[in-house]
Amino acid sequence: MASAGVSEALLLEQSWAPVCLGGLQLLAKSCFKDTAYRLLLSDMQFVWEEEVNTAAIQERAQELNRRLRAPVSAFFTHLCKVACPRLTGCGEDEDSADSAEFSSLQCSQDRLDIRLKSELAGVPFYWEFRCTPASVAVVCSHFVRPLLAVSMVLQRQVGELGTLLARKDTEIQDYKESGAELSRARLKTEVFDEQSYRETFITQVLPQVCAAQDGLGFDADLQELYTAVTAQSSSRKRKRSDSHDPGERGPDRSPKNHSVPESQPLGESLRCSAAPGVDLGAALGPKESSSARPEPGTRQVEFESIQSQQTAPPSTAPSDRPSSRPRKKKAVGLFR
Incomplete structure (x- = not known):
């Protein structure tokens, strides 16, 4: 398919x-x-x-x-x-x-x-x-998310229109203070009050909109806005998928010598890289497998040898002290 x-x-x-x-x-x-x-x-x-x-x-x-x-x-x-x-x-x-x-x-x-x-x-x-x-995923993808985005866009649009109306009222007031008058009285409008407009909309216009909702009202303007929102969402998804597409990446620049991470034991790494059905213990051999991990007594032997060196008497010929023969040579120098 x-x-x-x-x-x-x-x-x-x-x-x-x-x-x-x-x-x-x-x-x-x-x-x-x-x-x-x-x-x-x-x-x-x-x-x-x-x-x-x-x-x-x-x-x-x-x-x-x-x-x-x-x-x-x-x-x-x-x-x-x-x-x-x-x-x-x-x-x-x-x-x-x-x-x-x-x-x-x-x-x-x-x-x-x-x-x-x-x-x-x-x-x-x-x-x-x-x-x-x-499925729920389809409903969210085609109904919930786009319509939430549409509502946010419309809310942003209403806010910007309210700001624009307030600026228009300020401009008209400036004209009036400068002596300008309307040529036709029917063009006169009241100063825009956002709070009163919202209350009037909820009490008068909202019931009409909800009544029309029974007829599945999805007019052309709302369809156009829905299409624009979903097109933007699809464009962002395509850009993200292109940026994460392995085919678009450059060549692998990782070092060829793959070291074992510190958090992963050596045995785990070998077990992952070994071929199926191969016994790692037999493949490494007794000598190599034993060298991978020290014997239990090795550290104790090293410690005893170090301790014996520290407690042993100084050697007869330390490198830092003069030997007996140079002393005799000094004695020979007395006859000069």
Whole structure:
């Protein structure tokens, strides 16, 4: 499926569109590419998904259309032609999109099946979207994180607009103090008060927005903002993946002499580098294996030899003291 599948980035950059499929009010997100597609559907209670590759399209098309014999590219081209307008919210009329009809076969938490009926080369063509529940990761990736980012962007926009209105009021006040007057009284506005505006919005406008939410309101402006946010997120992910891609790194500059780390015992390092099934004890031999670790009595012998050297009497011919023969030579010098 890797060669004919639809990548997550491509689907993420698509926006949610309000659609009506078989009498169901849904939010849809779809991506058709080559001979594969991926589909997300949600009724704001559950989220379903389906990903279909080339082999699955061929098998399902033959299963539902036994009278038709065509290459998978022909089936997929016709499916894109009749399904894409409805899944993107462009063909809400039941008679549009080449007379494609959608009907709901099953809608539950565990399954969503939607049948499509159209006509291909004068013969009825059937297709079924068989969606299963989406994972929590998919819901977070396509709903939670983008919509949280959209809300942050809108909050930032509201703050900047409030600042701009305050500056406009200051400018208008300066004109008034300079003697300027409005030519039309209907253009007069009140000084913008952010606190009172927020209270009015919550008490009057918010109930209307919440009432419209039952209709899955996802207008064009919000779709555009959603697409911009997800595109920025995908761009950052691609840059991070490119920076951490091993193929982009330079040649290995590590020293060829691989030393054993201090935290790793020598036996552990040898055990990791040895070939499977090789006995390290037999491979090293008795002489080499014994030299890897000193005998228990070795340190004691070294200590006793050092102690005996310290307690022994000085040697008869120390290097620092003059010998007896130079003294005799001094005695010989008395006859001069």
